[in-house]
Amino acid sequence: MEHSRFLSSIREQCEALRTAARAAGPDAPVPTCPKWTVSRLVGHLGRVHSRVRKAVADPSGREVEPDRPPEDWAALLTWFDQQRASLVETLADPATPAWLPFARYPATAGSWARRQAHEAAIHRLDAEHALAGSADASAVPSLVFDSGFAADGIDELITRVLPTTGRWREGTVTGTVVLHAADAGQTWTVRVAPGEPPRLEHGGGLDADTTIAGTADAVYRRVWRRPSHAVVTGNAQLLEPLAGP
Structure with missing residues (x-):
């Protein structure tokens, strides 16, 4: 997949996650992530985005502690929007050096774009299940990931993520x-x-x-x-x- 498509996917999946999260409400449980609420889900992804931005800003890996999300729900959603926008801007050039914890990934912003596209997609799915109030596989029939994108996500997990984790x-x-x-x-x-x-x-x-x-x-x-x-x-x-x- 092209780099531009990964960036588009980050935007689209995060926007869809936000829509589902708002509809579900901050205290709704996330059936696919036991003990998580929607508020924690949104905060988690925002923290990941802040961590990635720092990993690009300092390729040495010294400054990769994520920011702390706000506790207030409205402030959290605004903060999440800011983190997403900053992340996409940071990853604009795929050749930019970056720190990554995944040894089999090239140490570039392009690698982070691929990783974050799938991170956002899977957590968007979590938000949709929270809105549906069910962990049943049929609970969100309107969401079907494009076959090319989904196949890339399978390949990314098997070839890049698992050997390092x-x-x-x-x-x-x-x-x-x-x-x-x-x-x-x-x-x-x-x-x-x-x-x-x-x-x-x-x-x-x-x-x-x-x-x-x-x-x-x-x-x-x-x-x-x-x-x-x-x-x-x-x-x-x-x-x-x-x-x-």
């Missing part, structure tokens, strides 16, 4: 997982073993110990541990090292 260290079983996004025409084969980073191959058949199959939208939601209509077959333990943080 270290969640794979929690794995206890060995096997092969296939992720198949039918409408995007993409398949990922991931080999999992205890104490080893996942080994990825693009492509492959559906003969695996575990398979996640469905639309790109459904698989995207499933790997990020959100309600999904993706079909999972095989040994579910193999999915633990591959779940989004």
Whole structure:
């Protein structure tokens, strides 16, 4: 995906999140993020935006403590708007050096734009579930992520985020997982073993110990541990090292 599309996605997903958050109200629970309220969700994403801005401002990584969001709801929404606008402006040039905690990502603003596009999309989904008051996969039928964007989100998680987060260290079983996004025409084969980073191959058949199959939208939601209509077959333990943080 082009850099400009990631920036557009940040704007669009954040605006949609804000709309859903306002409609749900600050104290509404977020079913997809246990113990979170809508106010905490908005504050969390705003804090992430402030952290990314500082990571670009100081590529050494010394000044990446996020700002503290206001407690008042109206002030929080205004602050969130400011953080979003500043973030998009900061990420305008994809070649700008930046600090990132993800070792497999190039240390540039372009990498942050991709990461933040998907961060905003997944948390927009959280806000929609909060508005619906349900964690059921059918609770927000009007929201379907574009297949190209969703497939990019699957790839970003598998190739960039998970190898760095270290969640794979929690794995206890060995096997092969296939992720198949039918409408995007993409398949990922991931080999999992205890104490080893996942080994990825693009492509492959559906003969695996575990398979996640469905639309790109459904698989995207499933790997990020959100309600999904993706079909999972095989040994579910193999999915633990591959779940989004």
